Amino acid sequence: ASSIQTMQEIERSLKFKKIPAGSPNQDELSQMTATFNRMMERLEESFQSQQQFVSDASHELNTTLMIIEGYANMLRRWGTRDEDIRKESIESIYEETQRMRTMTQQLLTLASSQQQDSGPYERVELVGCCQQVVAHLKPVHERQISIFTEEKEIWLDANLAKIKQLLVILLDNALKYSSEEIEIWLSTDEKDVHLRVKDYGIGIPESEIKRVFERFYRVDSSRHRKTGGTGLGLPIAKAITDAHQGTIRMESAEGEGTDVIVTLPQKQQERLSLQ
Known part of the structure; x- marks a missing residue:
């Protein structure tokens, strides 16, 4: 009772x-x-x-x-x-x-x-997708963005618009907080695709790395108005990777730079519809 x-x-x-x-x-x-x-x-x-x-x-x-x-x-x-x-x-x-x-x-x-989840999924070729996004950003920022990969093509099931948005967010962040070259590393294993965006900028204190994916959290709130940040970019990136059943994490050393590492499954299981 x-x-x-x-x-x-x-x-x-x-x-x-x-x-x-x-x-x-x-x-x-x-x-x-x-x-x-x-x-x-x-x-x-x-x-x-x-x-x-x-x-x-x-x-x-x-x-x-x-x-x-x-x-x-x-x-x-x-x-x-x-x-x-x-x-x-x-x-x-x-x-x-x-x-x-x-x-x-x-x-x-x-x-x-x-x-909602990120469907509908389509077959997305990641190397070409990264090249496209970089080609759009380079003229605006006049900065070197290099893509490194051993694969000619990397295919995965994904929502193309969302993956492009994810790339733009990660590159935009790297461009804001560094003035050196930015690197994109792409690789793949039996079941996953790995995407790493690396910058050689100011870095983030270790104590704050976990919090950067929280909405509106900014490492240095006095700086965000100057850089135009809203504190919503990385939370959106996390929402996109979550919707694709993937993971996103950050590694950083203050004064040396930051790596954001995204892992996405190559194949999306057809999930049961709840309707």
């Missing part, structure tokens, strides 16, 4: 509670209780993370709006008389709205990548 009471309380108050564990000999019931409690834990974690996300997103957008409002006020008061103030205000308002547009698009990307 206490199990049912707890469930009814959860339903009524929408608060996460656990069922008290019964005596160990009620096998099926104790398994159900353990499963239910694990589910409650996961729901609570997910709920708290969503709340944190909403509060972080509001804070980020609010900061941008406050800056825009400040400059708009300056324009109203002195814009007609002072040419320098007018230029600075218009430039800053434009920059902040661009930031906000980027952030809003990224928030939408994150929201949609959490609601």
